[in-house]
Amino acid sequence: MGKLKDYIEKTSYMMVGVQFALSIVIGLAIGYYLDKWLKSFPLMTIFWLLMGFAAGLKNLYRELKKVAK
């Protein structure tokens, strides 16, 4: 059943695109609500938006490393 294992691993590559987008959205949401709570409008939103972007990139990098192996 070695073939199935490859298949299972490849299934997780399908997630990369969606997760890239969703990480940014989640980062934005966290920043927005933190700003609402702390009343410091642009700072946290921008910071967490970049954080979400970085999370998406890190995810992409991790999957790419798995492909390259």
Add this chain to the structure above:
Amino acid sequence: MEGSIIKIVGVPDFVTMTWLMMAVVLVFAYILGKNLRKFPDKVQYPFEALTSFIVYTLEDAMGSYGRKFFPLISGLAMFILIGNLMGLIPGFVQPTANLNTTLALALISFLVYNYEGIKKHGLVNYLKHFAGPIPLMAPLMFPIEVISHLSRILSLSFRLFGNMYGDEMVVLVLMILVPFLIPVAGEFIVFANSILQAFIFCILTVVYISSAIEDFEEH
């Protein structure tokens, strides 16, 4: 498709449908379990095939440790599969075409794989893996990892919800545009996609659990 035919006052449609589905599946499972044969007949065989497929998948991903998750994965598979296929019956709505149901399923998967990771490695080690290899970068890496784990819940729930809701809408729109023979194609999409989405949800849960319990050496 537009609202269910069975209504209970004060209970949303998808909850009624979930209860109905649970009742049907449980009664069916009870009857099937009572009449198990050594040489499977037409009814028993598909379920045996499904069972052995899930067991093979789990053992492939996690070795013998994976057998522990058979009840969880097969439960998820049956729930999602039957829930999706319910959309084919006129007058029934799919429980999975509602974000609440899919979010609950995704949360179950999320909690299970985190619990397994913590149980395998211990809480401190599991959180340390979040922080990454370089101590200086840890405050930066920790929120990044948390975001990427949270995005798993959203992507699991939104994929299932979006696919099922979208399929339903395709059939409805086709019914308005061409109310003759063409909506059958839409129903076929619902049929094929419901099997595919159940498979993807379960496989991703398996992948998440196995990635949570694997050794963290190579990151």
